[in-house]
Amino acid sequence: MSTALTSRAYAESLDAGDPLAGFRGRFAWPDDDRLIYLDGNSLGPLPTATRDRIARVVAAEWGSALVRAWGEWIDLPHRAGDLIGAHLTGAAPGQVLVCDSTTVNLFKLASAALRARPGRGVIVTDDDNFPTDRYVLQGLAAQSGRELRVIRSDIDAGLDERALSAALGADVALVCLSHVAYRSGALADMARITDLVHAAGALVLWDLCHSAGAVPVQLDASGADLAVGCTYKYLNAGPGAPAFLYVRRDLIDALPQPIWGWFGQADQFAMGPEYDPVPGIGRFATGTPPVLGIAAVEEGVKLLAAAGISRLRDKGTALTGYLISLADEWLAPLGFELASPRAGARRGCHVSLRHPEAWRLSQALIAAGVIGDYRTPDRLRLGPAPLYTRFTDVWDAMDRLRRIAAARSYEDLPAERSRVT
């Protein structure tokens, strides 16, 4: 009933029935009661366990054990990777490694894939893929003399599977796509698209940055070849925490990655003359692993695992659905349009709203204590991450947004977009 839904009491009743409500208390929130954080899809908040773990790694491990702590640290990239595989991305052990950044991992895996398909001159991606994916692929295409075939996506509805089918052929080596679109939140059908790509004899590389921790990912079951993902969004591992990569088991030894580093070397401390990569996913490692960052990944994943990805998915769909319902009621009359899939099964855990003044609205909303973000050209992006967002947060955020929009109070703000967010 529409009146019930738009009343704050309705949101309160949803919070009262939320099985994940207790997890909010496991984060260190700023001392600011008005703050509503809807940007965990950009940078997740700080889990208290992570704060404590980092302090422990710094003082008790680095500070006290000094170099001897490497006995403990050396397995971290594998241990954190297997945790991600087990709880978030549907990958059996030995296929996920935490290392480097998403960008560097994209480069490593895409490079390796191109080497595995030497006779094929085309890389396929879509124009709505995340910028770093598109740039890395542009670079690889230029360096390897290949064509980058960029299919057109609908920036509200996501990947156009017919356009993808039309772009596939015997000349395609690699297809790189985002599982959840960074702007609209549109969720791609990983299994069906993987099959499409495989039918053309190409390899598929999935970017899980906006899906890992937000929606269930089934890498093994879908037959995906390769994947990368970041840990500072839904995994809450902190600013610039290291990324992860996945290589399907049977491809691990067949795909030579381009950066031959000493952390991928068999019997590393023999320091022998010839590069001889370790068997298994470890050969995708490069340099010395960033210990603090990986420890934070481990804590972040443990927290998500305790909540359970299926409960997180259910709550995430409910939160974004509720946000959309309120937008329909309150914001559509004020000139906002939904710029994300309406069907819960077709979106991840963030929602974009289109408005010509999206930039100034996002700034006015931040000034009103609601942190979301702006995305080009005219999107206000709101991510109610299920681990810690309350239904009342969504209600309050939408209530403040409608007041700002109705009063046009954003018109006092500069129209120029900042270069930092």
Add this chain to the structure above:
Amino acid sequence: MSTALTSRAYAESLDAGDPLAGFRGRFAWPDDDRLIYLDGNSLGPLPTATRDRIARVVAAEWGSALVRAWGEWIDLPHRAGDLIGAHLTGAAPGQVLVCDSTTVNLFKLASAALRARPGRGVIVTDDDNFPTDRYVLQGLAAQSGRELRVIRSDIDAGLDERALSAALGADVALVCLSHVAYRSGALADMARITDLVHAAGALVLWDLCHSAGAVPVQLDASGADLAVGCTYKYLNAGPGAPAFLYVRRDLIDALPQPIWGWFGQADQFAMGPEYDPVPGIGRFATGTPPVLGIAAVEEGVKLLAAAGISRLRDKGTALTGYLISLADEWLAPLGFELASPRAGARRGCHVSLRHPEAWRLSQALIAAGVIGDYRTPDRLRLGPAPLYTRFTDVWDAMDRLRRIAAARSYEDLPAERSRVT
């Protein structure tokens, strides 16, 4: 006088006259009075300012400002890079960036150099270069169809400049060398070798991992083209902290690096369709910068800057010279041989001693509270980093070592080398 030198009182008098003695108190040491740490050339200890800074970045920036803290973080890679340039590596602002790992930076810069010398089919390095350097170059040679010409170095005395000269020719695109050899500590003459390489029309890439923070480095003055270095050794930035890279100003826009990431993009948050790298050193950035690690780099460099690289160099030479004198007196009769340059001006800040039982000796020494490390095939490596090592530490360490060696107490230990250090 030999008696004076071998008495502990002599070491105490050196400590009493040490202008850097106060810096030892700026580290968080383990609660273990017997511990003598001579492995800061592998992993530097924890500065208390770094412990506090990390806690602040975690709680006050990430935890409280959340995504808004990016306004503060976005310049960190440049700020920390410029600090390294100003205080440690003789580079004017705008040429040093903190990012990725040494391995990834080596790959980026070596790749870029090869693209800048397309007609030249040879990469030169030496067989005593650090393993990750050799492996990265092997990979690049294999991927670009080039020859990797590996010159023979003396693993005690360092680079053989005649062998290098003989290897240089019009076919050489790139020469990659370590400024200080990881095993012997031999210090290469950066200016003279850079001239040699330039005379052949090639580019030189210096690995500063074992020299930055230990010896003065003059990148600009020597005319060096490219450099990389790590921050977890003498810069004390913690396990797996990000590395740095240097590109000489006039080469920055001429050398296209291979990993086209969004953090190297002009007007990054326009998220435009085409990669358009930012002018300046920022184009060597790839993915999201690891904020905690870079903050730790900044603190580490500030501490070194407060001590001053020239005072650090003086004390470092005195410490390693003293260690060698004690080794001559006490250890030579017990079968140890110096495996580092004897002339202070020709070595960095660590010393290697050759002994057929080096592995077991290193383990026995650790059991006796002295942390150094073992390097293949038969080296005990000891690094008395000048920022925090006392002359009495060197005396005590050498005293314990001679007792272990004389009593042959190491013979109870397993002969098998561990795979972790």
